[in-house]
Amino acid sequence: MGVNEKKRLSPELREKQIVSEAIAFFADQGFGGQTRELAKRIGITQPLLYRYFASKDALIERVYQDVFVGRWKEDWQAILTERAIPLRERLTRVYREYARVIDNREWVRILILAGMKGESLNRRYLDQVRDKLIEPLCREMRHEAELPSPEDVPLSSQELDIAWSFHGTFIYRGIRKWIYNVPVEGDADAAVDNAISVFLDGFPKTLPRILSGSAAG
Amino acid sequence: MGVNEKKRLSPELREKQIVSEAIAFFADQGFGGQTRELAKRIGITQPLLYRYFASKDALIERVYQDVFVGRWKEDWQAILTERAIPLRERLTRVYREYARVIDNREWVRILILAGMKGESLNRRYLDQVRDKLIEPLCREMRHEAELPSPEDVPLSSQELDIAWSFHGTFIYRGIRKWIYNVPVEGDADAAVDNAISVFLDGFPKTLPRILSGSAAG
């Protein structure tokens, strides 16, 4: 009895509607959710799904692309590496935005579901995070701590691990909120700022130790 | 053609065998894995599972209990709060052990699967982490930074968030390794030590700002 009583949508609109509802549906039920239930939720019959997607897996693949490829901001890397701006401000700008993207039930749950389903779905996304956020961040950490650039001394796995851990604090907050349904700090910006503060005060003492250690070991 | 060709095990042994194999099986396939496949993996028939567990869900519940209740060390909280020992050493002792528990494919994957299945399974475990690790850690952070104890100034959600984030770095490392199958720092102890160093150098400047801020706000 709603507004969308219209039947016979254009293929373009119907497809978008299916994907949009499938994102919410799979985020709720997991990828094990039944196509019949999804169809009911959309208000169409189940076979119609197969007019638009060859298989359930094809629909899942499309859902994944829509959620992750669509929400990545290309300028994050540029901001992160703009040395005219203090690193704290760069991190604040990038990760306040990134935190807003993460702070989304569908995003977090489909990220985790995709991980459990197999490596293939997440591979490209994780490569992107590493190449455009983690490694650039390591480079900036080196610069900040007045240490050799990665060209002179290659990044060690311990350094990458520290950057991943920083990044992970934001992911883990999303997991706590959207998978475990536990209360998290309500002021997202404050949480980001705190994480950045702890990180910026913390890594400059640890990083040189790692570099001198790896030279010895 | 293995060693365990013996049929007709004692109920006790058979049950343990089923649970043990189910842990590995569900960690692999997710909770959607078929009981028939599980039975085949064990080398028994599928109906026999139902002699030992009333339903698939009952088996899953048992799997969860075995993985999480069984591997928690009661003395972690005691170590964490033993102020005769420097905080760095306390954290090192607790989280090197915790990291060893986490660094297990079954542990991480079942943690995540349980989260996706619903809140009920993880509720008790998360309460335990908060009560026995996170809140005690916040208390020690206050003490370390020479700030009022939680009795005088209640813990703010921002403080808890910082402690959860520290904790989360270890969980996230497990997720990267066991769910995303990306290479992580190989020396687990070094990774723990680095995370602790960054944290210990980082939080003492941020914490007072939070407390003065929350008093004002």
Place this chain on the structure above:
DNA sequence: ATATTTGTTTATCGTTTGATAAATAAGATC
């Protein structure tokens, strides 16, 4: 040896579930 108990298998039921083919009907074209 025979009888009894019980761990295990065989056979099977009733749904659920992804997927397909044919029929229908809404909208566009002439």
Place this chain on the structure above:
DNA sequence: GATCTTATTTATCAAACGATAAACAAATAT
């Protein structure tokens, strides 16, 4: 307004799946 196109539905299949009941067989007791 008749014809054509195609979005959508109806009907249905075949396999997957959790679960149950009865039959079987390995120990144990008598």
